[in-house]
Amino acid sequence: MTIHGQPGVTASLLGWGAIVVAVGVVLCFPLLFCGCKAAESIAKVGTSVGVATGTINQSQASSIVKSTQAVARTFEDITPEQEYYIGRAVGAVLAGKYNPYHRQEATMYLNVLGQTLAQASDLPETFGGYHFSILDSEEINAFAAPGGLIFISRGMLRCCKHEDAVAAVLAHEIGHVQYKHGLQAIQKSRVNEALTTIALEGGKSFGGEQLAQLTQVFENSLTDITTTLVKNGYSRAFESQADAAAVVILRRVGYSPQGLVDLLKVMDQRLTPGGPDFAKTHPAPQDRIKEIQKTIGNSTESKAPVGRQVRFVASLKDV
Amino acid sequence: MIKLKPFSLAVLLVGVTALIAFGAGQKLVSVQVKEGHVRSAPSFLGTVLAKLAYGDRVVLLGMQGEWAKVSLAGKIPEGWMHNSAITTKKIVLKAGAQNVEQTASSSEIALAGKGFNADVEREFKTKRKDLNYAWIDQMEKIVVTQAEMQEFIKVGELSPGGGA
Numbered sequence: 001m002t003i004h005g006q007p008g009v010t011a012s013l014l015g016w017g018a019i020v021v022a023v024g025v026v027l028c029f030p031l032l033f034c035g036c037k038a039a040e041s042i043a044k045v046g047t048s049v050g051v052a053t054g055t056i057n058q059s060q061a062s063s064i065v066k067s068t069q070a071v072a073r074t075f076e077d078i079t080p081e082q083e084y085y086i087g088r089a090v091g092a093v094l095a096g097k098y099n100p101y102h103r104q105e106a107t108m109y110l111n112v113l114g115q116t117l118a119q120a121s122d123l124p125e126t127f128g129g130y131h132f133s134i135l136d137s138e139e140i141n142a143f144a145a146p147g148g149l150i151f152i153s154r155g156m157l158r159c160c161k162h163e164d165a166v167a168a169v170l171a172h173e174i175g176h177v178q179y180k181h182g183l184q185a186i187q188k189s190r191v192n193e194a195l196t197t198i199a200l201e202g203g204k205s206f207g208g209e210q211l212a213q214l215t216q217v218f219e220n221s222l223t224d225i226t227t228t229l230v231k232n233g234y235s236r237a238f239e240s241q242a243d244a245a246a247v248v249i250l251r252r253v254g255y256s257p258q259g260l261v262d263l264l265k266v267m268d269q270r271l272t273p274g275g276p277d278f279a280k281t282h283p284a285p286q287d288r289i290k291e292i293q294k295t296i297g298n299s300t301e302s303k304a305p306v307g308r309q310v311r312f313v314a315s316l317k318d319v
Numbered sequence: 320m321i322k323l324k325p326f327s328l329a330v331l332l333v334g335v336t337a338l339i340a341f342g343a344g345q346k347l348v349s350v351q352v353k354e355g356h357v358r359s360a361p362s363f364l365g366t367v368l369a370k371l372a373y374g375d376r377v378v379l380l381g382m383q384g385e386w387a388k389v390s391l392a393g394k395i396p397e398g399w400m401h402n403s404a405i406t407t408k409k410i411v412l413k414a415g416a417q418n419v420e421q422t423a424s425s426s427e428i429a430l431a432g433k434g435f436n437a438d439v440e441r442e443f444k445t446k447r448k449d450l451n452y453a454w455i456d457q458m459e460k461i462v463v464t465q466a467e468m469q470e471f472i473k474v475g476e477l478s479p480g481g482g483a
Contacts, residue, residue, distance in 0.1 A: 080351050080406075081373070082435040088455050089443060095451035107461070112471045115463040119363045120479060122385075125404040127352050127373075131458040149458060163475065194434065215442040218435050254478035308475040 075183040075191055080147070083183060084127035086221060087147030090182065093226050094135075094143055094151055101136035101154055101319070109315035110134065113163070114150060114170045120252040121171075121245070123178040130177070132170065134319070139277040140267060143229050144173035146182035155277070157319045159266040162304045163312040164259025168246055172260070175245030181238045185228035186221045193217055233281030240283075243292055257296045264289050346379040348387065351406040357398035361386030363465065368398045374410040374431050 078086070114132040118124055130148035135141070137153040144150050150173045160166045176182065194217045228234060234242075247257040268285035271278055282288070304312070350371045358365030361383045369391070371377070377389040380397065387405060390397045410431045444450060472479060 079431075079434070081431060084353075085435040085437070085440055088452070089440065089450070091455045091458070092450040092452045095454035096449045100454050111461050112463050112467050116468045116471060116477070116479070119468070123403050124363070125352050125355075125401050128459060129353075131461055133454070133458050149455065211438060211442055214434065215439050215446070218439050218443055219446065252479065254472075254476075305476040308477075311474060 075180060075186060077195055078183055078191065080127040083180070084147045086183070086218070086225070087128070087145040087149050089218070089222050090145035090225050090229070091149040091151070093222060094145065094229075095133075097230070098135040098137050098151075098153075101134035103134070103318055105315050106134060106157075106319055107132070109311070110152065110166070110170070113167060114174070117167060117171050117249050117253055118148065118174050120249050121174050121178050123174075126177070130174070139275075140271055140279075141277040142169050142173055144176040144182065146177065146180065146225070148174075148177050150174070150177070153277075154319050157316055159263055159270060160312075160316075161262060161266065162259065163308050164250070164255045164304055165263040165266075166312065166316075167250055167253070167255045168257075168260035168263050171246035171249040171255075172242045174249060175242035176234070176238070178245055179238070179241055181234055181242070182225050182229070184238075185234070186224045190217060190221050190224065194221065229281070231280070236283050239288070240291055243288055244295065247292065247295055257292070258299050261289050261292060261296070264292075346407070347376045347409075348379045348389070348405040348407055349410045350375045350377070350400075350404060351408075351410065352404045355400060355404045357389060357391075357400055359398060361388075361399040363401075364469070365399060368396055376409070377405070379405075 110132040114130055118130040126148040128147055130150065132150045132152070134157065135151050135153040138155045139153050140155045140159060141153040142151065142156050150170065152169055152173075156169060157166065160169065194214070233239075243260065246260055250257045250259060264285040267278060268289075271285065273279055350373055353373055355371040355373075355375065356367045357369040357371065357377075359368055360366075371391070375391070377391050377400070380388040380390060382388070382402070383399075385402050386399045387402050388397060389400050389405075440452075444452065471477075
């Protein structure tokens with residue numbers, strides 16, 4: 001850590017106590033105002049260890065320090081490929097908690113609908129693409145893992161009276177993927193740690209110790225995400241952002257954004273306060289409706305064309 | 320006088336295209352998804368002209384909204400890719416020590432297959448027995464074709480391209 005400047009006083013003018021305070025202030029100043037330097041420090045420590053143990057040479061170490069200065073910033077520096085592996089693991093955790101609901105017709109219906117919506121989002125292409133699946137659960141719930149793996153419970157699907165409402169749930173989850181809300185749930189220090197390890201890893205062949213270290217960071221990152229998804233929920237701002245994205249996506253495809261309001265009204269009736277599902281992780285439906293209506297206005301329940309309603313009923317009849 | 324065989328001529332043309340692209344200051348971009356599609360039009364309705372692999376580099380000819388007009392130095396016809404499928408970063412596929420030393424000072428690189436990767440996933444699987452990766456693999460196998468989406472749009476009387 002670089003200390004900027006020297007105290008502009010001399011020992012003869014100040015007592016030792018004042019000197020200690022002055023030096024303390026000078027030392028603390030960069031800590032307080034240069035938080036972005038934290039990752040850089042980690043990289044410097046890491047590269048020192050690497051050089052000391054003979055795994056990388058000094059030239060490589062300086063390159064890595066430079067590289068880390070450039071990349072160790074935020075979740076945005078996690079590459080789509082790494083986001084894909086994080087998303088798969090988040091999905092595997094969720095898939096381990098719930099049972100799958102394997103019905104070919106309903107699953108295909110959700111995937112065609114979801115893919116159509118995803119193509120109209122601001123992030124139509126992800127590393128592994130968007131994929132949709134049904135959870136065999138009475139809970140009213142839906143989850144989006146980073147990279148585009150989206151899960152929706154039978155309980156949530158039963159809240160949908162028409163296709164526009166199903167589209168609204170999926171579009172909301174696509175909104176979370178588009179804004180990378182899952183990755184933002186990972187603690188910032190963890191992102192820095194991961195990027196530093198990755199930068200170091202680039203400098204030499206990948207040993208078992210580094211793999212174990214990286215896997216630990218990976219596991220901790222997943223815990224951050226799954227805890228947010230399942231227990232704590234995203235911030236009100238993120239939910240509002242996902243709702244706004246849903247409205248945009250629905251309009252772009254030709255669905256009525258009223259579908260989202262219709263769905264929230266049903267959820268409002270069915271959610272049990274203090275329940276383990278959306279009641280715990282999302283703002284109250286009435287609050288969300290008020291926020292959405294600021295954009296779309298106050299209109300009556302949406303009416304779907306006959307063909308759309310027929311296939312909705314046929315595809316989800318067993319759900 | 321030097322006579323060129325048709326094959327040699329083709330190779331020369333590819334090289335010349337690349338040189339012209341470089342000389343004209345055109346930007347190279349990388350495919351950042353598993354399989355990048357080059358389409359005939361700036362829309363998902365455009366026919367897929369070519370499929371590119373992760374890390375492939377293409378010449379960026381211009382932008383139209385969210386769509387990038389690209390060419391692969393003569394190897395494929397010019398076409399369009401959505402900007403979410405490409406990155407200005409160079410994706411280094413096999414980052415050896417030497418490679419990193421040369422390029423690590425630039426923020427313009429991404430190390431493919433590094434960091435959270437298949438190895439980490441394998442290690443993670445051995446630690447945690449409560450995971451269901453089989454379900455995830457099954458999810459990823461579901462492929463929706465553009466034709467299926469078109470039929471879905473038609474039957475549902477939807478209108479993609481509507482105002483945001």
